[in-house]
Structure formats: C-alpha cells, structure tokens
Amino acid sequence: MDKASQTRAAQLLHHRSAGLKKGDPISLPIVPAATFHLPEVAGASHIYGRNGITTWEAVEEQLALLENAPCVSFPSGMAAISAALMATLKVGAKLIIPADGYYVTRVLSEVFLAPFGVEVVQIGTAEYAAYDFSGAAVVYLETPSNPGLDVVDIAAVSTRAHAAGALVIVDNTTMTPLLQRPLDLGADLVVAADTKAPAGHSDVLFGHVAGRDAGLMARVRDWRRLSGAVPGPFEAWQVHRGIETLEVRLERMCASAGVIATRLAAHRAVANLRYPGLASDASYAISKAQMAGFGFLIGFELLDEARAERFLSECPYIVQSTSFGGTHTSGERRARWGDKVAPGFIRLSVGIEPLEPLWAAMEVALNS
Numbered sequence: 001m002d003k004a005s006q007t008r009a010a011q012l013l014h015h016r017s018a019g020l021k022k023g024d025p026i027s028l029p030i031v032p033a034a035t036f037h038l039p040e041v042a043g044a045s046h047i048y049g050r051n052g053i054t055t056w057e058a059v060e061e062q063l064a065l066l067e068n069a070p071c072v073s074f075p076s077g078m079a080a081i082s083a084a085l086m087a088t089l090k091v092g093a094k095l096i097i098p099a100d101g102y103y104v105t106r107v108l109s110e111v112f113l114a115p116f117g118v119e120v121v122q123i124g125t126a127e128y129a130a131y132d133f134s135g136a137a138v139v140y141l142e143t144p145s146n147p148g149l150d151v152v153d154i155a156a157v158s159t160r161a162h163a164a165g166a167l168v169i170v171d172n173t174t175m176t177p178l179l180q181r182p183l184d185l186g187a188d189l190v191v192a193a194d195t196k197a198p199a200g201h202s203d204v205l206f207g208h209v210a211g212r213d214a215g216l217m218a219r220v221r222d223w224r225r226l227s228g229a230v231p232g233p234f235e236a237w238q239v240h241r242g243i244e245t246l247e248v249r250l251e252r253m254c255a256s257a258g259v260i261a262t263r264l265a266a267h268r269a270v271a272n273l274r275y276p277g278l279a280s281d282a283s284y285a286i287s288k289a290q291m292a293g294f295g296f297l298i299g300f301e302l303l304d305e306a307r308a309e310r311f312l313s314e315c316p317y318i319v320q321s322t323s324f325g326g327t328h329t330s331g332e333r334r335a336r337w338g339d340k341v342a343p344g345f346i347r348l349s350v351g352i353e354p355l356e357p358l359w360a361a362m363e364v365a366l367n368s
C-alpha cells in the first residue's frame, strides 16, 4: 500500500472524531429514521429516510476517504452496479461487459437491459487489451476477473475507451480501494460489493459507487433516491465496523495468499494455478504495476470434481460457501454455478487464520 493509502486508512479510523461532543459515543450510532423533524424544508440536514440517513452517510465518509472520491452507498453490490449502469446507459447504447466476470452482472444485462434496447456485448477479460471499443457507450470491466483472475491494464483500456467516446466502469470488488485505484487509472466510475472484504464478516450485503464526475455521481444518487435502493441503518453500521479493520485484515490475507499460492503451485495435485502475485503468472507484470497488493483470491485446478469436493470438505479450515473476502478462508468449485472453468477448479479466498495451521490443514486435505 502506498503512503497516501496508508494515510487514508489511518484517517478513516478517526473520521468522526472532529464532530464528537463531550459524552458522545465513540462507536457510530445506528439511526433507524424514516422521518425527521421538519418544521420547514429549507436548511434541513435530513428530510426523509430514502434521501439519506446519518448511519449510511458515515459509511460513505469512510469509503470516500478510501476512494479519495465521493461515494454513494447501496444495499448490495448488485444495487450499486445497477445504479452505475442505469446512470450511464440509455436506449440504443452499446455496453461492453466481461464474458468471464461476475455472472450476475451478465444476467442483469441480458435479462433487463437488453430488452430495454441496450446492446450488450460480452468479451473475454483477456480480449479487452486489443478490443475495438468504437460505438460503445460504456466499457465495463472487472480486474482481476472473478473467478479466472485475468488482469486488465485499466489505464490503457481507459485511454482507448475514452478515445472511442465511452465511459469506463470498473468493478473493483476483488481488490478494494486499498489494493487498486481504478479512478486514479482513468476509470469514470468504480463499483464494488462491500459485502466482501470491506464488511468482511460474511454477515451483511452492501455496495457503493465512487466517482469524481459530479454530474455522473448526481445521476447515481438520483437513481438511489428514485428507485429506492437504499441501505438499512443496521447494515450500514455493520459495514462501518467492518471497514475499520479492513487494512489490517487485508495485510494478513494478502501475505498469507502469497505464501499459499506459492506452496499450492508447487504441489503435485495442483494444476493451472492463478495468483497475480506469482512471478510466473501471465498477469504478474501488469498486476505489479497497477495493484498495491495481489489480493487474497487464488484459482487452481484439482484433478476432477470428486477430488476438488473432497479437498474442500476435508479441510477443516476452509468453509464451503460462495462469496469471498471474509475472515474465514473459504472455497468453492465454481463449475457448480456454470462458470466456464474445469470441473476441478477451485476459487479459494484466503482468510485471517494464522498461516501455518491453515497451510498444514490444506496440505493434509490435498494429500489425502
């Protein structure tokens, strides 16, 4: 993490301090308000629960510090992605999305956007580098892609997309703003599922959109208010608490993932391992240039479905669940969702367990 990100991570732990009065709680109050005292509208800080409540505004302050940009929060990652797409697309617009990215984004585009006259074009993450973006309104990308972990050069793609007249939206969920900063690399909007590492405890869904273009962000904000996709106060409070430890959790998770990826890659039962931090990985050079850390996700193949399922069920320190970025190491066979991967392909999300007991448990399960 660079010095500026470290400063922002420190600031976020104290972002409410200046506003505290003697006797105020240090922890963030949960404000479950639908209505506010409103003798007159002019000058009111809060009007109605769909317009804004203090509990989500506090999370947005944290996120704005991390992104170094204004942020609008949402009740899930998909709500944030929907807002970014609704804010940037219209009838007849061409949308480029990754064929190998988060599958719900593809389904949303095909099931709801295409019937409204959006031309949805799916391309492989590896194809972004050379793809002709002519005629596109929005170039949407995800890097590293989930679950294949291919990496796109965000700055290069942004330059070419802008030259073609398109806006660039980056799904930064797998990295978080501490590890990758798409806005600094030229993206117009960042979308992210804070359900994953930022909230971090596998107990809440949340998302946000970040951007520095005031007009675009006003549309994102309007979409939230008009569609009603607003976060709840308790969920916002959970996310606020999670984000306070994001930096320290990421440090452990990324360090462990680097060691585990190296050891897994050397194991005879493992094939086609992907981790952007391995010097042997196809994405290493660009990852090193554009990421402040290599993340906590590892993709690899075991021989077949049975072998992969056995590994996952026999390792006591891997929870079998979908999703990633939680405190617990988790893993799943992505083919069970129809991802275009080998039947024995596992996506592993390394958690905060101490490294050696975690690896020892994985090694026993691999060798069984």
Ligand SMILES: *Cc1c(COP(=O)(O)O)cnc(C)c1O
Binding pocket: 076, 077, 078, 079, 081, 102, 142, 146, 171, 173, 174, 192, 193, 194, 195, 196, 205, 206, 207
């Ligand atoms: C999980 C995820 C989402 C969706 O987030 P939800 O909070 O589940 O709606 C979007 N993009 C990526 C890359 C994800 O991993």
